[in-house]
Amino acid sequence: MALTVKNEFKDTIIGFNHSCKPLGERDDLHILYEIAKANNRQDYLNMFEDDSVETDEDKVKRFNEKQGNKHNRK
Numbered sequence: 001m002a003l004t005v006k007n008e009f010k011d012t013i014i015g016f017n018h019s020c021k022p023l024g025e026r027d028d029l030h031i032l033y034e035i036a037k038a039n040n041r042q043d044y045l046n047m048f049e050d051d052s053v054e055t056d057e058d059k060v061k062r063f064n065e066k067q068g069n070k071h072n073r074k
Contacts, residue, residue: 003029009047023047 005012010024017031026032029048036044 003033004049005029005047006049012047014044 005023011022013020013022014032016035017028019026019028023029023032032044033048035041
């Protein structure tokens with residue numbers, strides 16, 4: 001699922017990942033999302049349209065489960 005910022009926060013500037021572009025112009029929002037999740041920054045998390053975003057940790061877990069299922073089929 002694509003990560004999007006609510007319209008009212010598109011002009012908000014938060015410096016992260018060596019950039020200070022407004023959030024509406026960024027293509028690395030997943031990094032801010034993961035920082036916010038790791039640090040329990042609800043103010044940042046509230047800027048996003050959907051909280052059901054899959055983090056890198058979730059992707060790794062899902063991948064490992066999928067790989068485990070492949071080995072169990074044999």
